[in-house]
Amino acid sequence: MPEKTPSSASTASPGSIASPAAAGPSAAETPRNSWRGIWTVYSEAATLRMLLLGFSAGLPLLLVFGTLSFWLREAGIDRTTIGYLSWVGLAYGFKWVWAPLVDRLPIPVLTRLLGRRRSWLLMSQAVIITALVGMALTDPRQTLLPVVWCALAVAFGSATQDIALDAYRIESADTRRQAALAAAYQTGYRIAMIWAGAGALWIAARAEVAGIASYQQGAWQVAYLVMAASMLLGVATVLFSPEPLARALRPSRNAAEWLKGALVEPFADFLRRYGKQALLILALIAIYRISDVVMGIMANPFYVDMGYTKDEVAAVTKIYGVVMTLVGAFVGGGLAMRFGVMKVLMLGATLSAGSNLLFAWLGTRGHDVNALIFVISADNLSSGIASAAFIAYLSSLTNVNYSATQYALFSSMMLLLPKFLAGYSGKYVDTFGYSHFFTATAILGLPVLLLVWLASRIKQPEAESGKAQNAID
Numbered sequence: 001m002p003e004k005t006p007s008s009a010s011t012a013s014p015g016s017i018a019s020p021a022a023a024g025p026s027a028a029e030t031p032r033n034s035w036r037g038i039w040t041v042y043s044e045a046a047t048l049r050m051l052l053l054g055f056s057a058g059l060p061l062l063l064v065f066g067t068l069s070f071w072l073r074e075a076g077i078d079r080t081t082i083g084y085l086s087w088v089g090l091a092y093g094f095k096w097v098w099a100p101l102v103d104r105l106p107i108p109v110l111t112r113l114l115g116r117r118r119s120w121l122l123m124s125q126a127v128i129i130t131a132l133v134g135m136a137l138t139d140p141r142q143t144l145l146p147v148v149w150c151a152l153a154v155a156f157g158s159a160t161q162d163i164a165l166d167a168y169r170i171e172s173a174d175t176r177r178q179a180a181l182a183a184a185y186q187t188g189y190r191i192a193m194i195w196a197g198a199g200a201l202w203i204a205a206r207a208e209v210a211g212i213a214s215y216q217q218g219a220w221q222v223a224y225l226v227m228a229a230s231m232l233l234g235v236a237t238v239l240f241s242p243e244p245l246a247r248a249l250r251p252s253r254n255a256a257e258w259l260k261g262a263l264v265e266p267f268a269d270f271l272r273r274y275g276k277q278a279l280l281i282l283a284l285i286a287i288y289r290i291s292d293v294v295m296g297i298m299a300n301p302f303y304v305d306m307g308y309t310k311d312e313v314a315a316v317t318k319i320y321g322v323v324m325t326l327v328g329a330f331v332g333g334g335l336a337m338r339f340g341v342m343k344v345l346m347l348g349a350t351l352s353a354g355s356n357l358l359f360a361w362l363g364t365r366g367h368d369v370n371a372l373i374f375v376i377s378a379d380n381l382s383s384g385i386a387s388a389a390f391i392a393y394l395s396s397l398t399n400v401n402y403s404a405t406q407y408a409l410f411s412s413m414m415l416l417l418p419k420f421l422a423g424y425s426g427k428y429v430d431t432f433g434y435s436h437f438f439t440a441t442a443i444l445g446l447p448v449l450l451l452v453w454l455a456s457r458i459k460q461p462e463a464e465s466g467k468a469q470n471a472i473d
Contacts, residue, residue, distance in 0.1 A: 046172065047184045049241050053121075053165055054188025055195075056234025060128050060158035062196040063135075063227055064088055064151045070201065071220050072147075075140045085148060091155040093415055095163055099408035100266060102163045115243030117171065120164035122238050127157030129231045136224035139217045161234075166407040171244040171400050179341060182391035183333030186384065190322045190329075198318055200227055266402035267409070273399070277458045281397065284451040285413050288345075288390055291353045291445035292383055293418035295438065298425045302359070302434055307367040316369070321376045328384020333392075335385070341392045342456040348386025349452055353445025355379040360438040390414075 062068075072085070102120050106112075110119035131153035138146045169181060200223045207222040271278050303317070336344040358375045365371040394414075398406040429437045 046177070047181055049237060050169060050181045050184040051188040052233060052237040053168075053241075054185035055192040056125065056188075056231060056237065057158070057162055057165055057185070058189030058192030059196050059227065059230060059234075060132075060154050060161075062193055063132065063200070063224070064154050064158075067197055067200045068135075068151060071204075072140055075215055075217075075220075077140060077144065081144070085151065088148075088152045088155045091152070091159045092162070093412050093419070095159040096405065096409040096412045098160070099163045099405040102160060102408075103167065103266070103402060103405045114238075117164055117168040118238050118241065118243050121161060121168065122235065124157045124161035124164060125231055125235050125238065128154055128161065129228050129235075131157060132224055132228035132231070136221045136228065141215070141217070162411070163408045166395075166411065167403040168244060170395050170398055170403045170407060172242075177337075179333040179336035179344075179388055179392035181333075182395070183329040183388045185391070186329040186387055187326050190326055194319065194322055195230065196227060200224070266399075266405035269399050269402055270397070270406055274458070280451065280454055280458070282413065284448070284455050285394070285410050286417050287444075287451070288349065288448055289352070289386070289414055290418045290421070290448065291356055291441050292386075293415065294422045294425055294444060295356050295359070295441040296422070298429055298434070298437065299359075302363070303372075305434070306363070308369070308372065312369055312372070316372055316376055320373065321380045324377050324380035325384040325387075328381040328386075329388045330384075331381070332385035332388030336389050336392050341389055341396065342452065344385065344389040345393055346449065346452045346456070348382065348389045349445060349448045351378075351382035352386045353442045353448070355382045356438050356442040356445075360435045360442075363434045363438070 068085070072081075106116060107119045107123055110123060113119070114122060131150045134150040135147055135154070138150065140147045169185065203226050204219045204223040207219040208216050209218075274281060299317075303312075332344055332348065335347070355375075355378050358378055362368075362371055362375045394407060394410045397410065425437065428440070432440075
């Protein structure tokens with residue numbers, strides 16, 4: 001089972017824009033398109049752009065988590081310190097705090113040249129590249145603090161890129177294409193995770209000087225410089241991509257009015273559109289991925305305790321497992337376009353919870369690689385389907401006037417509670433064992449099914465133009 005990572009990720013023809021308020025969930029049916037027409041969306045230029053931008057978004061994540069912890073441990077940094085360093089990831093959980101700035105604040109010169117969305121994308125990518133180079137040029141054995149600050153800068157730049165990229169995707173596409181472009185985004189994201197994980201380790205190993213058994217800083221320097229250079233793919237994509245149709249923002253008379261428009265209005269707009277039903281939607285967002293996230297934290301310890309080797313875990317979960325997630329993402333995107341997002345959201349929730357029961361079964365098999373492949377196939381396929389539908393659902397809830405802020409809030413909310421509960425997963429396993437733990441994580445998914453059913457019955461709010469959006473259910 002690969003690491004559970006939020007994906008954060010459709011576009012119509014360049015320059016087009018979705019209607020001012022994105023579609024909300026409804027019981028109406030999405031028009032039935034032919035399967036040929038649906039899959040043609042994946043070959044559109046807009047989809048290919050999201051594939052490349054997804055790569056740019058996924059690359060920094062492991063470089064400040066898994067890959068960095070491997071590097072620091074090899075450099076002799078103690079595990080307690082490495083654990084504390086994982087807190088740099090809080091930048092992703094609180095990106096909604098500065099999302100209003102990304103939504104409305106222009107960057108001098110850059111915004112005039114590139115537009116609001118592309119200017120923020122380019123600036124965040126520049127921060128990531130600079131910070132990765134800083135990490136590469138610092139030896140953690142000599143001084144750790146510069147590595148910490150650079151890692152924090154990478155996380156901050158990456159979270160900012162996510163904010164701008166989510167807004168760019170939502171504003172550039174109609175609702176019908178969101179699921180397909182979410183699948184393309186996830187594909188690029190997962191490919192980047194393979195490159196930043198297995199790829200960085202492979203480069204570091206090849207850069208080592210033969211015959212020297214001790215730690216070699218030069219090898220890690222080469223790996224992180226290559227990772228920094230890999231971000232140039234995202235830079236080039238931004239420079240050659242069209243800016244979504246610019247929205248005229250009402251000029252603010254004073255700072256208080258600007259703050260109200262940037263900070264208060266995005267949240268007030270969501271509450272106005274959905275009223276009391278907003279609480280139901282927020283509850284669904286908060287727990288939709290709870291089974292996967294809580295279970296995922298104990299996946300690697302489980303593999304070790306079951307006697308699987310590093311090579312087996314790397315091959316099955318980090319490479320083959322990611323491929324199965326990509327297959328699931330494309331299948332989920334196609335199914336969402338064919339049958340509607342809410343139906344696939346229900347399917348994804350059911351499969352995600354049910355696949356955790358397979359891990360309970362796997363615990364009875366001992367060291368069985370074929371059984372591991374079967375379970376990883378089912379689990380990652382389910383995860384991909386659920387992720388594609390969930391991203392499309394979150395996109396449908398946003399108003400393009402506040403897309404960056406609202407989407408950042410939603411994508412942050414989906415991790416806070418699951419991550420908090422996941423912190424107790426080790427103690428739970430120590431007390432009750434793996435089988436009981438995996439069963440319990442499946443049970444955690446049952447309330448999600450009820451919330452999806454209730455959310456599918458929410459009446460779709462009207463757009464600002466007074467005309468209803470295309471339904472997503």
